[in-house]
Amino acid sequence: MDRKKLVEFKNVSFQYEEEGALVLNQVSFEIYEGEWVAIIGHNGSGKSTIAKLLNGLLMPKDGEIVVDGQKVDDDTVWDIRKDVGMVFQNPDNQFVGATVQDDVAFGMENRGIPREEMRERIQRTLSAVRMQDYLITEPHRLSGGQKQRVAIASVLAIAPKVLILDEATAMLDPTGRKEIMHTVNDIQESEGLSLITITHDLQEIVQADRVIVMNKGEIWEETTPRELFLQRESLREIGLDVPFVAQLTDELMKQGVELKEAALNHEELLEELWKFNSKM
Template sequence: MAGNLIEFKDVSFRYSEQDPWVLKNVTFTIKEDEWVAIIGHNGSGKSTIAKLINGLLFPQEGEILIGGKKVTEDSIWDIRKDVGMVFQNPDNQFVGATVQDDVAFGMENRGITREVMVERIQSTLEAVGMSDYQFTEPHRLSGGQKQRVAIAGVLAISPRVLILDEATAMLDPNGRKEIMQTVSQLQSKQGLALITITHDLQEVVQANRVIVMNKGEVWKESVPREIFTEKEELRKIGLDVPFVTTLADALKDIGVSISKEPLNHEELLEELWTLHLRT
């Protein structure tokens, strides 16, 4: 059984003494190999949590532990070796003249030897399907390709935690699907803790667990299927539910007996097919 890698203990945060609290007494844990989706309306505190994990911000109250180590100004450089973040706009993360240079940047800052850097550049670009673009200038890439390179650059530092902060928001549906398939495979293969902060419900249903934020507090945390049974309550706090669950409710209203809450079209079709065979 994997142990806790990330621990938030009664964490509260605000940007200044005059501002309202962005987070209020937030407590949760994330295990070493777990995929957790953090969702909530705009301003609920999702991105603030990501910045606190990475040490871009520090809590005024409570404490945060990464791998048992408390996040402080003294420990932050050690913490950042374990935490990698990919943001919404990949252009904000590019610093190299070529894809290869960009992937190498984080490793250079950590003093990784050239031999190791060369191997990791090749292996991470291969992992995200970008080996053929090693010497390409980043501005020549599509949005999805840029995000793949940004992910490769983060993976190259061998983090224990990968945070995607709305990292697929600027991509089209196919681009989002491809990126999340890649990330899911990498997370499973490398045993990373994966945190996705997203509005994309298809990403949410793939996670092992969901933390729902509302007005700076943890509103609920559970597996996706249980979260999306709370349809009306989710809508009340400004969140939507997957279309397939709305469709399943409509079918129930006209007398179709669906035994479990479907999370995707495949599950709904399987339920309907099983029902058909019974009749």
């Protein structure tokens, strides 16, 4: 069965100032229902602009953006925002409630969702991000990672078809980042929604179905994480740090260790090392 096309960028260009340089130049791609797509690139590559265009926070200079069959424009923007939820890098900017449950309820209240259904969604979404024990906690008492999980729950509660995480782990420590990505992976599998993660950290893309690499406002590459990690030198040339596992694999192969060229994580690398050791 053919997958449903949920997001389309059709030759989209954008510039912030009338006479300024193009931030996006003739960008085209598609995202399908239930798919996890990572959009990566260095600062200024255009990746966060894509997120704002998708949500109608910005409008394209040229080209067309379609979300679930609707063209994004001034007339449809509020309908589009029901389908496209966004989580930004600083969760404090998204909190409006006095407690965690108030914050998750806010978006649903604005949409007139019945109170009984709101209660069910609050419980379900907070459980999905493992924050069900913090219902009456004040947001400012939470850690950075906990705040980000609540921000994700608040967006999930309005039942979007597309969830965008725009550098959502950038302000977290390594442990917090790992927790959020684990949460995101669980949610994507259980909720079946389309997920777009926008990042400059290649460690965060390993579980994505597909990766779009942005460079100087254009699509530099569109591939899978495993295939992308084979392009280590090219990634360095456009300012992206290669994950440690890929660097270690590189060094081991130079020393004559026969390994799969694109181990995505430590587990795969250890398995390859075990196989190599068994042959000796």
